[in-house]
Amino acid sequence: MSLNMDQWKVLLVDDEEEFVTTLAERLSIRGIQTRTALDGETGLRRLAEEAPHVLLLDVMMPGMRGLDVLRAVKREHPGVQVILLTGQGSTKDGIEGMKEGAFDYMMKPFDIDGLVAKIGEAVAKAAGGR
Amino acid sequence: MGAAKQMGKVSATAMHDMLNVLAGIKETVGLMEDLLCRCKLDAATLQTRFKTMVPAMHQQVAKGVILAESLNRLGHVVADPEGPVDAANLARLLVALTSRRARMRKLSVHVEENGPTCAAAEPQGLLCGLGMVLEALYAALPAGAEMRLGMGRDGESGLVRLRCAHPEAAASLAGLATACAGLPDGTALQQDARDGGWSLRFACAQGK
Numbered sequence: 001m002s003l004n005m006d007q008w009k010v011l012l013v014d015d016e017e018e019f020v021t022t023l024a025e026r027l028s029i030r031g032i033q034t035r036t037a038l039d040g041e042t043g044l045r046r047l048a049e050e051a052p053h054v055l056l057l058d059v060m061m062p063g064m065r066g067l068d069v070l071r072a073v074k075r076e077h078p079g080v081q082v083i084l085l086t087g088q089g090s091t092k093d094g095i096e097g098m099k100e101g102a103f104d105y106m107m108k109p110f111d112i113d114g115l116v117a118k119i120g121e122a123v124a125k126a127a128g129g130r
Numbered sequence: 131m132g133a134a135k136q137m138g139k140v141s142a143t144a145m146h147d148m149l150n151v152l153a154g155i156k157e158t159v160g161l162m163e164d165l166l167c168r169c170k171l172d173a174a175t176l177q178t179r180f181k182t183m184v185p186a187m188h189q190q191v192a193k194g195v196i197l198a199e200s201l202n203r204l205g206h207v208v209a210d211p212e213g214p215v216d217a218a219n220l221a222r223l224l225v226a227l228t229s230r231r232a233r234m235r236k237l238s239v240h241v242e243e244n245g246p247t248c249a250a251a252e253p254q255g256l257l258c259g260l261g262m263v264l265e266a267l268y269a270a271l272p273a274g275a276e277m278r279l280g281m282g283r284d285g286e287s288g289l290v291r292l293r294c295a296h297p298e299a300a301a302s303l304a305g306l307a308t309a310c311a312g313l314p315d316g317t318a319l320q321q322d323a324r325d326g327g328w329s330l331r332f333a334c335a336q337g338k
Contacts, residue, residue, distance in 0.1 A: 022161050025161055029164050029168055030168075
């Protein structure tokens with residue numbers, strides 16, 4: 001099942017507030033339905049309220065770490081596709097995350113067009129599985 | 131742990147922070163571009179939006195400058211192992227560059243301003259020792275704790291005094307000495323019998 005961009009549902013979870021609000025607005029300008037959370041625990045609550053197609057998830061956050069959030073999502077909502085966002089110079093966490101079931105990872109700072117393309121691929125996979 | 135390895139760990143943490151700063155600036159500039167090119171906003175609305183975005187970018191740039199300057203100054207400490215270095219200043223650099231590690235554990239760490247200070251005879255030893263101690267503190271302290279670092283003297287030795295008023299701090303730091311095993315020569319961790327606080331002892335430069 002192919003979805004139009006304005007049907008894509010994204011949840012963005014990252015502790016950098018400025019980054020979150022700005023990126024969420026940029027995705028919304030492109031028609032993508034975007035909700036946000038500033039920590040892993042809130043992210044999981046938002047996800048339980050309404051499952052998105054794609055979760056954009058920061059790896060390194062205070063409190064619940066990104067990889068722990070990923071494991072919880074894959075356990076409770078296996079159809080949600082997770083794209084990890086990392087500011088780490090090393091790809092270690094991204095690769096570790098993909099072993100745990102993440103769809104892919106992107107290193108900050110990234111290009112918005114690249115991110116939207118990656119979200120599109122993840123949405124196609126999520127929608128195909130529903 | 132050698133100075134090079136400690137420097138590598140500190141640099142990696144600081145660069146992680148820097149990449150987040152750059153990501154913030156990139157998205158803000160990108161949003162300005164989106165508002166100009168993709169959204170049909172009138173001039174007044176654009177001006178209002180930009181007025182809030184420009185200060186946010188200045189803030190991000192200021193954060194980046196602090197990280198870059200601190201890393202640059204710490205690099206000089208490692209590159210010039212001979213010269214004595216102000217211990218309080220070195221502590222401030224280490225705390226600034228590893229602040230992300232503290233934030234991850236919801237800790238706040240401050241180096242006291244205007245306190246006594248002294249020059250470390252072996253800057254690399256103090257860098258490695260204090261780096262190891264900070265790392266152990268970040269791992270052990272309970273979330274929400276506030277740690278204060280102050281400088282002191284004890285004869286020919288300098289002290290970095292580590293104090294935390296959190297009610298669970300004493301229990302959390304019971305294993306601090308074990309976690310800091312292998313401190314570099316010339317540095318030692320000791321517990322103050324009077325208040326139970328910890329200090330890192332280091333050799334002072336003569337007369338400084």
